[in-house]
Amino acid sequence: MASQPPLSQPALRVLLVTEDEAAGQLVTSLAREEGDRCEVVSTVADALTSAVLGLDLAIVDLSADGGAALALPHHLASSFPNAVVHVLVDEAHVVQGADALSLGAESILVAPLSGDAVVRVLGDCRARRLRTREVTTLKTKLSLERRRLEVYDRMVRFARGASHTDAVRAIVEGVAALSGAGGVALYAAFEGQGECVRLAAQGSASDLPATCPPADLSRLVQVRQARVLPLSAGQGEIGLLVLDRAPPAPEPEVAAVADLATAMLLLVDRQEAPSGAPARVLPSRYFRDVAERLLTVARRHERRASVLVVTHGVASSRRDDLTREVSESVRTTDALSVVDEGDVLVFLPETGGLGAQTCRRRVLAHLLGERRHRGRRTSEPRSRAALGAGTATFPHDGENIKDLISLARSRARDEARSAVHALALDVISLPQIVDALIARPTVDASPRSPCPLDLPLPTLFALVSHACRAAQRGGEVVVTTTLRSGLGGFAAAARQVTTPRVLDARGQAGCEDLEVVVVEGEHGAWLCCGRVVGERFRGVHAADRLLGDLLCARLLAARSGDAG
Template sequence: MTASVEGVWSPSRAPVHEISLKVLAVIADEATHTLFSRVVTSDELMLASDLAEGIALAETAAPDVAFIDVGLGDGAGLAMVHHLKALAPEATVFALATRAQLEAGAHAVALGGAGLFLLPLGGDEVLNAVGSVRVRFVERALRVQLEQESARSARAAGWIARVAELADARDRNAAAQQVAEVFVEATGAAAAAVYLTVGERSTELTRSALTGPLDRAPAYGSEADILDFARREQLIVVPLALRRLSAGHLLLQKEPGRSSAFPSVRRPDSSVSTSRRAPLLDGLVKLLATQATTALALLGERERSTGGAAMKDPASSAYSFAYYVDVAGREIDKAKRHGRRFTIATIVIEPDATAAPERPDDLSYWRATPPPPANGLNAGQVAEHLLRAVRDTDILARVDENEFHLLMPETAGLEAHACHRRMLSRVAGSEKRAGYLPKGLLVGLATFPHDGQGLAQLLRIARRRAEATKSSILHRVPQDRRSIGEIFSLLVREAPSAEGPSAISAPRALDLSVTDTVLLATSVIRNALRGGAVLILVAHHDGLSLGAQVKALLASPRDDVVVHALDLRSAPGCDDIEALCVLAEHGAYALVGRNQGGFVKGIHAADPLLADFLAERLGRAAGLRVFG
């Protein structure tokens, strides 16, 4: 069945011919068999010559219409009328009888038969009987359809009323959250994200609301970026626009296994959906989008007339994301005009992440123990820790419940790395735990102009780097491991094989001659020097070592390059350790291994957490405070 053009059923338009019925005819007469075969062509016909075969067919597939000769089996056909009603309660049964069997036919009607036909049958009689049953099916389907339409209309009235109340929302973000919830409820979508324009004429969009499993939706981006994301993820885009007025876009995620996020029209007697959408629902979506656009425009005008959107996030001491985007836009313009730099940090809290074990006796015990409980990081507490760690000129904004963004003006990569270190120390609760990233706290940095020229690009890179820290090998290091020797053994044992070229920060095994290791180290340092300021820590030994070669490479001093050549021979188990940590404007690198017979065996990685951690531990082993 399909809906009419207006989306409402009418008896005159009911497509009776689209319903296929199962017709069972139990009769011994071959001429009547031939008649049924010629007349019943659009339905499924089942013919039986005796009662046993008829019962078997009825048990296999319950018929919608049945014609039974009551004279079969010396009158046993009369009993089959009653038996068939027990097998198929919804079946319509017609009795067939000769003039001599009229009394038996009357008994068949009394036992539940819908009518009596005298043999021999005519084609019109069969067609009229089947047609009357088909009409009853259509009427039943129509009744169900009308009940569904009535319920949908009642719900639609509620959704329209809720959208009409958006103008009274606290701000545009609160209104956007209500829009997402209404559309998810109205369309049956699995998830929704609402993107609103940053300014009146801006093409930049910010994610103002999110509901459902759309975690990968970008927090900010140009209109082209958002639409490209929707295309890649196969999301449905509902423009929040009215003529020349544009408030943003609504993205809807389809339910798995459904061809559309909108419920399609279904046959009441079938679980298979048709390919046509309900016109009423499509019209409802457009109406809701239009109303939402108007309400969001009114809220935007109210915010502009009262001095802009709220500066502070109501749930923490951080700024609102709208204010953050506004400040970041001005900072980008200033940086481009004056050739300055700034850095953006993305801080993500993972509520379900488990913390690393604190005091394992040995590695086998650590692996055998059950996973610790989920982290206890609270978004409000994290915000307070971050605010204490950053400078007064930095802007910390809360994007959603578990995500913060930090804008650091006039800050290059190394300075941002130092701020990153302070943030981790604050959240860890102790300077002695510097270098450890609490499980469940992801931090990524992106610096202008090295990593991008626009805010959307910088945010994407910062988020990608934050996600990369989730798999850092540093999470596998128990926090009671103190000496470099212990840490080296654990790192080598726990280093997984890199998953592929895209796993840039994953640790990789190192097994090279000392000469090749020196070439690798000098190549890394040369690339780091191209970006500007560099902090280098290297283990120094007598003879051919990384320390000697690095010092030779940097024989000409530079104001923006700091080199610490550390003698680790006094530290236990470190007499053959070769180590290099490079912290540069555009990245970080760590290498640690043992020099065994002219070959260096260990690991190396472009992991900023590992580089920070090793630098701090190398300095501690040599009695040097690397980070002030």
């Protein structure tokens, strides 16, 4: 009994053209052992007739049919481009084999035919056919994925930029394209109301009612053998998606379609929300899915996007309050936030590095303002929890949402260990901040901790120019410096590279010999502060963005006039 080939290895159709009965029996027996079908003929006419039924492998004895079989390699190769043709010749007629190769044959087999040679050509043909199937499958998957990304792109663009009607229609059309359903309807559900309102519908779902209680809608679609998918977000159920006449699909694919519709509907809702309303808080899976799609759009159109992570040490009972405070600080039109692993994540589309830093400062100012309003910190461990916020910008800091979140979280945790928190610098004046840093330069062993700096002034000014030049290579840069009498100082060093913001703080007591420079780039920050003693500078330098923000704020408060 012949063995059956595995499902991944379909049976081959083998054609042997020969007048040698021994060769015919050999090929037939070996092919059947592998589960393949083999047909043996002796004339060219019979070979062409048999090949019409299908052909994967042909072995042609060139001496068959009085030598007329030499024409078969060309006929078979041209009629069946996916078939493999081998020719069989004896040693005296090897030249004919060379002619057959030029006519389309794959290789030459020398008579008498051996079992090893037959097994080899059968195996090679089977492997070639499997590779062809795999390539075809991969091309199909690639085409489907390209189509899926085009649908995602269109849905995101409509959800963010079109009118509400066009946006929900784009969602319905996208869901129909992804699911293959004959009809799709999108309903909105409102908290505290017993009615669902149809936002858009197409195909066979166009006759569904415009308004309907959720229970009645479920019974109605059950009669039609359709599917109702609830669209749920952090604040509860926001809508229903009806798929009518949808082909069978795995549950993960159906869930992915529902998740995408939820995320797009949330984007549409945020476009329609009033400017003073807080941003919606998405569950983690919705947040990451929407963020990845928006990154795809940014990559395609060479745009920027950023991620902001706020890390904190508050108790779990207060995390909802913290999330609400953050959502009130970000813009409702361009930010999504979610609580993930205890941190608050904010995605900022169309936002570069400096724009993300502006958002970061706004969030921190709001959170610190809320804390001050509740009272001063005490010795209790919970009240001593330090806030930290970090950003990462696409594409320079990462190509996917996972890398961006990881880098932003790392920067946020570094900021939570800033000298601003460790030395309580946010409650003292500018000269006191500088003196405290000089007295205790190394707060901890982190890379962003302040380090002592004792240099001659010319060397220091060269260092400042180099820092400004390095920051400028990474994109936009903002430099803030103090004003010093004469031609020297940080301001003069920074002017060699860019136009700094120069602030005169000499009018405040204790700031006469103070020198401060803060270099803020898109992907990092560097600061240097201290006092000039004779021809030397004694102070600290650090890559601490929070400390740089504090120094800039103190300079603005202490200035007696702007220059530069």
